[in-house]
Amino acid sequence: MNPHLAQLHPYPFEQLRQLFAGVTPNAACSPISLGIGEPKHPTPAFIEKALMHAMSGLSSYPSTHGSEPLRVAIAGWLQHRYGIPDIDPATMVLPVNGSREALFAIAQCVVDGSKEAPLVMSPNPFYQIYEGAAYLAGAAPYYVNSEPGRNFAPDYDSVPDEVWPRVQLLYVCSPGNPTGAVLGLEDWQRLFELSDRHGFVIAADECYSEIYFGSTPPLGALEAAHQLGRSGGDGEGNSAYANLIVFSSLSKRSNVPGMRSGFVAGDPQLLKKFLLYRTYCGGAMSPPVQAASIAAWNDEHHVQENRALYREKFQLITPILKEVMDVELPDAGFYLWADVRRTGLSDTEFARRLYAEYNVTVLPGSYLAREAHGLNPGRDRIRMALVASVDEGLEAANRIVEFCKGL
Numbered sequence: 001m002n003p004h005l006a007q008l009h010p011y012p013f014e015q016l017r018q019l020f021a022g023v024t025p026n027a028a029c030s031p032i033s034l035g036i037g038e039p040k041h042p043t044p045a046f047i048e049k050a051l052m053h054a055m056s057g058l059s060s061y062p063s064t065h066g067s068e069p070l071r072v073a074i075a076g077w078l079q080h081r082y083g084i085p086d087i088d089p090a091t092m093v094l095p096v097n098g099s100r101e102a103l104f105a106i107a108q109c110v111v112d113g114s115k116e117a118p119l120v121m122s123p124n125p126f127y128q129i130y131e132g133a134a135y136l137a138g139a140a141p142y143y144v145n146s147e148p149g150r151n152f153a154p155d156y157d158s159v160p161d162e163v164w165p166r167v168q169l170l171y172v173c174s175p176g177n178p179t180g181a182v183l184g185l186e187d188w189q190r191l192f193e194l195s196d197r198h199g200f201v202i203a204a205d206e207c208y209s210e211i212y213f214g215s216t217p218p219l220g221a222l223e224a225a226h227q228l229g230r231s232g233g234d235g236e237g238n239s240a241y242a243n244l245i246v247f248s249s250l251s252k253r254s255n256v257p258g259m260r261s262g263f264v265a266g267d268p269q270l271l272k273k274f275l276l277y278r279t280y281c282g283g284a285m286s287p288p289v290q291a292a293s294i295a296a297w298n299d300e301h302h303v304q305e306n307r308a309l310y311r312e313k314f315q316l317i318t319p320i321l322k323e324v325m326d327v328e329l330p331d332a333g334f335y336l337w338a339d340v341r342r343t344g345l346s347d348t349e350f351a352r353r354l355y356a357e358y359n360v361t362v363l364p365g366s367y368l369a370r371e372a373h374g375l376n377p378g379r380d381r382i383r384m385a386l387v388a389s390v391d392e393g394l395e396a397a398n399r400i401v402e403f404c405k406g407l
Helices: 003-007 012-019 045-053 055-059 068-082 099-110 129-136 185-198 221-227 250-254 268-281 287-297 301-321 347-358 390-405
Strands: 093-096 119-124 140-145 167-173 201-205 244-249 262-266 335-339 381-385
Touching: 003 129, 012 347, 045 055, 045 287, 055 287, 068 093, 068 221, 068 262, 068 287, 093 099, 093 268, 099 129, 099 167, 099 201, 099 244, 099 262, 099 268, 119 129, 129 140, 167 185, 185 201, 185 221, 221 244, 221 262, 244 250, 244 268, 250 287, 250 301, 262 268, 301 335, 301 390, 347 381, 347 390
Parallel strands: 119 140, 119 167, 167 201, 201 244
Antiparallel strands: 093 262, 244 262, 335 381
């Protein structure tokens, strides 16, 4: 067996299952889960229709590269959303079966195990796929703690100079999971300078980019590179995106997590090698899913309606929870990242007792982070996914307030 498998940590939801072992929740309360970031809004009917009308495509093997109409639709969306004019659908876009598998696979493609002690850098807290990808690629994860004083953005200036030459891949999550932090142009400029100096690849996870609360959408990595007028690099006319690839998905944007549809875009030289890798081990997207994805990427009306639902929930629920815990509206995403120290309980105690007494599930923040540089930045925090209906979210918030006031 692959010895690196022994390095993998239990997934957060397995830890939660163990935490709740032996607990019988209060039967007087109907179960409400804020624990898993699974979109619960209805899938738009036109996407379902497009999927069903393309079933004849099941008779053909799909290409790993994806169909040209799908790549054109994704490139068009990128150009419209981020104001970047030079996305070549043939060389700079690759459809994937959800961003999760692609985020994992990119480490297997990028990490050079022949070099001494390779590192894969990740924010802390983080999406656990980053860590698992690092271990199974034969690298070690290096965690950069997110800080409340920086609006939960990772503090890359805290990384010692001797660490950067060992970094081969840097995962960036903006908007962040679980913190909702969005990197600004100065943050991206700093990361691009470090990438240019040390040669590492930046993998930008942007799956929450379309759920935001202000009038200005979150800045994207490709957008930042374009705005900064980057030059030099790959020598292929697309130097602005050298060593940069972004990952996005329809799951949150269009409420289709079960469709498993996303894309990778950016540096054409990286994507050429990633496509080669995926022809051996990556599953090609089925033709019906490609057809439904084209419909989804070409429509913004349903995205605006979806965003409005999240805005309503966050505007109603956040002030209620502020009565009993330290929590603020995030930059973007559908999580609240709350500090529960005012309750006198640890994050795990809070989650276990809330489940037992009020049948509401939240995720302990310490499960989403690692002890690094003297602290676990998720400790004493909980993640709440506001993915269900407005009424259910309000019911959960009111139960949490009642629980906290009874402590």
